[in-house]
Amino acid sequence: MATTETITKTVPSLELNAKVHYGDWRDDFFRQGYYVFKKAVTPEKAQNYYYKKALDWLQSFNNGFDINDRSTWKKEHLPQNFKNMYIWYCAAHEKFMWDARTEPNVLKPFEQLWGTKELLASFDAFNITLPHRVDDNFSPWPHTDQAPERKGLACVQGLLNLTPAGPEDGGLLLMVGSSALFEEYFSTFKKRDRQAVDAKHYDFYGFKPEDIKWFEAHGCHQIKVNADPGDLILWDSRTIHHVAKIESDTIRSVLYTCFTPAALASPEDLAYKAELFQRFEATTHWPHCNIWGQGKAQINGEVDPLERDEPLEKPVVTDQILKLAGVKPY
Known part of the structure; x- marks a missing residue:
């Protein structure tokens, strides 16, 4: 396993x-550290295709879950997930996920920002959050997905919104302006001990309430990003973010879409990424480095019997997908 020391020395920021x-x-x-693109896909396609496909996937496990029966909206009837993000069961490589990654208006902002069309995609998750679950242990977890050891803009995250995300519907919380203060904060306060950090989670940094107060004292403020189905939200990975709890009856669903330049990836990371693509395995938010395959869903240390060796609906593999996956060079 690569160490965090190795990662910082060999992987550049852009x-x-x-x-x-x-x-x-x-x-x-x-x-601001973020931007909302209205109607990156049509609201109709967001709801009638992408959201429908996500719900169909969630109901495909034969484990007692029924979208129309709220009494089944609990852990025992759902596939394994992390904070409502469906990472395992080949979910990252479902056809609808690759369809979203190749939407022209999803790719275009990343191409503009990075100044290239030669991009890599993360093998990212999707989120379905069911409101008012009896077993919901919601708690805020403000964080960034960029290590303090990295300098400059190194990763940009995105999500394609599939359901209404109004003031009461939950959704993305952002600390506006925190990305611009990222390096100042970590030059002011002692960094974590890199030796104590699991390399798999190297590009994750959690913030405590007193940390948030520092950013607020320096002019930052938290907002809940309201969005409509089909809207694309991009944010700098140095922007502190987490999610708001759903107060309405609306199911929250988003697809995570992250892209960075292929030129930033090492030959070793490209080879590893190609292996994960062949195994239909998910990665972190990072497309070009700190990739780390997410493996199989586990129950009590054993692979979940519901796990899959391939997606429910496999993507139609094109040259574009092979290049975004790092399998085929540009």
């Missing part, structure tokens, strides 16, 4: 200049 005036959405992105 230094984009936040002080440059672009004359478009990128100015807002660098100032």
Whole structure:
């Protein structure tokens, strides 16, 4: 297993200049740390195709879950997940997930931001959050998905919103302006001990309430991002973020979409990524490094009997998908 020491020495950040005036959405992105693209896909397609496919997937396990019976909305009737993110069971490679990754208006903002069409995609999860679950142990977990040891903008995360995300519908919480203060914060306070950090979670940093107060004292404020079905939200991985609890009856569903330049990936990471693609395995949010396959869902240390060797509906593999997956060079 690679160590965090190795990762920091061998993987560069892509230094984009936040002080440059672009004359478009990128100015807002660098100032605020996020941007919302309205109707990246049509609301109809978001709900009638992507959301429907996600729900069909959730109901395909023959474990007693019924979307129309709220009494089944509990852990014992659901496949394994992490905070409502479905990572295992080949979910990252379902056809609808690759369809979303190849949507022109999902790719375009990443191409503009990075200045290249030669991108890699993360093998990311999707989220289905069922409101008012009796076994819901919701708690806030503000974090960034970029290590303090990395300098500059190194990763941009995205999500395609599939269901209404109004003021009471839960959704993404962002600390506006925190990305611009990322390096100042970690130069002011002692960094974590890198030797104590699991390399698999290297690009994750959790913040305590007193940390959040520091950012607020420096002019940052938290917002809940409202969005409609089909909207695409991009945020700098240095932006502190987490999610708001759902107060309405609306099911929350999003697909995570992250892309970075293929040129940033090492030959070793590309080879590993290709292996994971062949195994239909998920990764972290990072497309080009700190990839780390997520393995199989476990129950009491054993592979979940519901686990799968291939997606419910496999993608139609094209040259575009092979390049985004790192299997085929640009």
